[in-house]
Amino acid sequence: MKEDKLFARSKEIRQDNWGRLLCYISVTILLLLVVTIVYFISSKGLQTFTKNHVNVWSFLTTADWNTSLDAHGHADIGALALITTSFSTTMLAAAMATPLAFVIAIYVVALKPKFGQRFVQPVIELLLGIPSVVYGFIGLTVLVPIIRGRFGGTGFGILAGALILALMILPTITSLSIESLRSVDPSYQKFAYTLGCTHWQMIYHVMLRISAKKLMIAVIYGIARAFGEALAVQMVIGNTVQMPTSLVSPTATLTSKLTTDIGNTIDGTLPNNALWTLALILLLISLAFNLIVKGFTRGGEAK
Amino acid sequence: MIMTENSLTTKDVKVSYGKYESLHGVTLAFPKNKITALMGPSGCGKSTFLRCLNRSNDLLPDVTVSGEIEFEQQDIYGPKVNVVALRTQIGMVYQQPTPFPFSIYENVIFSQRMMGMRERRQADEIVERSLRQAAIWDEVKDRLHRSAQSLSGGQQQRVCLASVLAGAPEVILLDEPTSALDPIASAKIETTLLALKDSYTIVIVTHNLQQASRISDQTAFLLNGNLIEAGATKEIFMKPREQATSDYLNGKFG
Ligand SMILES: Nc1ncnc2c1ncn2[C@@H]1O[C@H](COP(=O)(O)OP(=O)(O)O)[C@@H](O)[C@H]1O
Ligand SMILES: [Mg+2]
Numbered sequence: 027m028k029e030d031k032l033f034a035r036s037k038e039i040r041q042d043n044w045g046r047l048l049c050y051i052s053v054t055i056l057l058l059l060v061v062t063i064v065y066f067i068s069s070k071g072l073q074t075f076t077k078n079h080v081n082v083w084s085f086l087t088t089a090d091w092n093t094s095l096d097a098h099g100h101a102d103i104g105a106l107a108l109i110t111t112s113f114s115t116t117m118l119a120a121a122m123a124t125p126l127a128f129v130i131a132i133y134v135v136a137l138k139p140k141f142g143q144r145f146v147q148p149v150i151e152l153l154l155g156i157p158s159v160v161y162g163f164i165g166l167t168v169l170v171p172i173i174r175g176r177f178g179g180t181g182f183g184i185l186a187g188a189l190i191l192a193l194m195i196l197p198t199i200t201s202l203s204i205e206s207l208r209s210v211d212p213s214y215q216k217f218a219y220t221l222g223c224t225h226w227q228m229i230y231h232v233m234l235r236i237s238a239k240k241l242m243i244a245v246i247y248g249i250a251r252a253f254g255e256a257l258a259v260q261m262v263i264g265n266t267v268q269m270p271t272s273l274v275s276p277t278a279t280l281t282s283k284l285t286t287d288i289g290n291t292i293d294g295t296l297p298n299n300a301l302w303t304l305a306l307i308l309l310l311i312s313l314a315f316n317l318i319v320k321g322f323t324r325g326g327e328a329k
Numbered sequence: 330m331i332m333t334e335n336s337l338t339t340k341d342v343k344v345s346y347g348k349y350e351s352l353h354g355v356t357l358a359f360p361k362n363k364i365t366a367l368m369g370p371s372g373c374g375k376s377t378f379l380r381c382l383n384r385s386n387d388l389l390p391d392v393t394v395s396g397e398i399e400f401e402q403q404d405i406y407g408p409k410v411n412v413v414a415l416r417t418q419i420g421m422v423y424q425q426p427t428p429f430p431f432s433i434y435e436n437v438i439f440s441q442r443m444m445g446m447r448e449r450r451q452a453d454e455i456v457e458r459s460l461r462q463a464a465i466w467d468e469v470k471d472r473l474h475r476s477a478q479s480l481s482g483g484q485q486q487r488v489c490l491a492s493v494l495a496g497a498p499e500v501i502l503l504d505e506p507t508s509a510l511d512p513i514a515s516a517k518i519e520t521t522l523l524a525l526k527d528s529y530t531i532v533i534v535t536h537n538l539q540q541a542s543r544i545s546d547q548t549a550f551l552l553n554g555n556l557i558e559a560g561a562t563k564e565i566f567m568k569p570r571e572q573a574t575s576d577y578l579n580g581k582f583g
Contacts, residue, residue: 213427217489219388221440222417222496231443236430 064309071306074103074299085303091267091283093297103300105280105307107269112279114270115184115259116252119191123199124245131203136229147204153197162261165190170262177274182264185273190258195248202247206240207233243322250315254308256281280304336361336500336530337382337419342396344377344386351377354396355556357549359500364522364531366545366562368538370582374554375534379502382532383419384412400500417444420493424505426485428477433460433469433488436477440496455495463491464521483514487521494525501525503533507540519544538578542566550574 074080080103088104095101130150134142169189174181210233218228234241264276265286278286284304291298337359344352352374359365367375380386381394384405398405405415417440428436437456438446446452456473460466465487469480477488486506493501503522507515515537522531523544535541541548542562549559550573558571569575576582 211427213423213425214429216385216388216423217427217429217492218439219385220383220416220421220423221443221492222413223443224413227443231439232429 067302067305067309070299070302072303074296074303078296078299080296080300089267089269091300093300095296101296103296105300105304107267108278108280108283108304109307111184111187111263111270111277112253112281115187115191115263115279116249118184118188118273119195119252120199120245120249122188122192123196123248127196127199127203127244127248128241130200131207132229132233134204135207136225136233142204147201150197150201150204154201158194158255158258159261161190161194162258165258165262173274179272179274180264180276181274182262182276183272183274184263184270184277186262187259187279188273190262191252191255194255194258195252198251199244199248202244203241206237206244209240210236239322243319246315246319246322250312253311253315254281256285260285280308284308333360333362335359336401337532338397338399339378339381340397340399342378342381342394342398344374344381344395345393346389347391351554352381353554355551357556357559359530359532360547361530362526362528363546364526364533364544365547365549366541367532367534367549367551368536368541368577369551369557370577371536373551375551376504377554378551379421379504379532379534382500382502383416383421384410385416385421387412417496418498419500419502420496420498421502421504422486422490422493422506424508426482426489426509428480428485428488428492430476430478432474433477433480434473436488437491437495439492444496456491459491459495460488462494462521462525463487464517464524465491481514483510483517486510486514486518490518490521498529500530500532503531505534505536508536515540538566550577552577 074085075082078101080101084102085104086109087106088102089107089110090102090104091107092102092104130146134146165186169186170181172181173179173183173186177185214232214236215228218232223231259279260282263278263282265278265282266276267278267283268275270277284301287297288301291301335358338357340356341354342352342356343350343354355374355378357365367379369375377386380389381398382400382405386392386394394406400415400419403410429439431439434456437459438452441452441455446455457466457470460469465484468484469488472479477485480488486509490501490506507518510518519540522533525531533541533545545562547559548562548565550557550565550569550571552573557573558565558569560570565574566578569578
């Protein structure tokens with residue numbers, strides 16, 4: 027009787043096995059997807075170097091996007107202008123959005139929690155949900171003319187791109203910052219007041235200090251988002267592959283070049299392969315962002 | 330008990346959370362350089378009363394405090410009082426030690442830093458003195474720059490005490506400081522408090538009757554938001570005037 031029960035295959039155990047199987051299948055599909063995407067982009071992207079014999083170093087360090095082949099079948103194609111513009115637009119956007127995001131987060135968490143929860147947070151969530159084409163459209167119709175009027179030129183360029191990206195990543199960084207500040211244990215606040223902190227000292231020396239790593243991660247997520255954003259940037263950046271000479275000279279980013287050209291090139295040719303190389307660079311950079319975040323999180327646990 | 334000078338006095342202190350009055354008028358004096366124990370069953374208002382004494386009730390939403398509380402003959406709820414300074418003068422140690430996730434050193438020097446202390450050697454001195462006073466110097470002197478959260482609960486509690494002491498308080502309020510600790514750690518805290526009483530006025534909330542009888546000079550018994558009686562600890566324990574006190578001491582409730 028007792029042994030019967032011990033060795034019986036119950037319904038619960040069957041359920042358990044099914045559940046486990048389902049998880050394994052899902053995880054396998056996910057891993058396969060990742061591997062396939064990485065393989066696909068790499069194999070395509072590397073053809074620029076293997077099949078079209080473009081020099082890797084000159085691809086990364088020259089700025090001329092010249093896809094025509096010379097007499098020997100060599101091409102002088104370089105992505106430096108795109109890489110430079112991508113990085114400067116993103117960093118400028120982060121530099122503009124971060125301080126504002128932190129101030130809003132502090133306001134919402136530590137200064138006016140009720141007002142923050144009822145009013146500011148819904149607004150942020152709303153902003154998070156606006157599609158990027160809308161941001162791009164606002165940039166195109168409002169921002170670019172203003173910049174043109176104020177700084178001359180066409181109005182297209184890094185400044186317009188960075189402003190739009192700043193607007194787009196502001197809600198991302200803000201909501202993640204709010205989350206990190208909220209995660210500071212309230213008993214630390216209590217302890218801080220006990221030790222004679224003013225309200226501001228408590229915010230600065232306790233809340234910001236304790237959540238510093240998480241705030242950094244919030245900023246990196248914002249940067250990653252800005253880096254990968256294509257549509258809105260494409261609408262205001264100018265889409266001319268040239269080294270930016272100022273913040274208001276038309277130029278192009280890795281992503282904007284990709285979205286602009288991918289429909290106009292023929293599969294298997296250098297112009298197409300070179301775009302895949304851009305995609306590969308984007309993939310590697312986003313991988314780098316991920317690793318940085320991992321590094322930060324690990325450091326956080328150790329402490 | 331020979332009455333000495335009082336450090337803190339309260340008169341008819343009432344506290345409400347929203348519309349609900351939790352403390353119905355407590356009048357009590359805390360003599361300088363003595364230990365006063367606040368006793369009573371859970372929920373009787375001990376923490377509420379204690380929080381009035383350094384105005385940490387101000388930090389809770391919807392709290393109204395009425396009555397008079399004087400610290401060295403000054404009304405601490407007066408309009409010109411610097412509450413931040415008051416809280417370093419009247420320090421508080423909580424039931425659950427919550428040192429910051431910083432180093433032991435940074436935890437102890439924290440309040441001085443907030444007051445603008447920058448000098449390295451002076452900081453070192455204050456840290457050592459405070460940790461010695463809290464009777465934990467010997468245990469941590471070799472790892473001052475390690476995280477305070479790597480310590481045991483009892484050690485953390487004494488580091489928190491050291492952090493409070495580093496702010497140079499006159500009065501130390503302790504809200505059940507040992508109820509989360511094992512008996513050995515509790516005993517260490519008790520010894521520490523006895524040693525501190527020469528220089529500080531101490532108010533301790535405790536559930537533990539033996540603890541109250543071992544370390545306090547004065548005992549106050551609260552019940553349902555009322556002060557039932559207060560007096561020299563020996564008298565309260567040997568011949569309580571009120572039936573409720575006697576019942577409580579005999580374990581009839583609480
Ligand atoms: N922050 C608060 N908000 C509302 N009610 C509270 C709060 N703190 C305590 N109370 C109420 O006040 C009464 C006394 O609580 P407390 O002072 O914590 O008692 P004790 O410390 O003696 O256990 C209890 O009825 C409790 O529910
Ligand atoms: Mg309590």
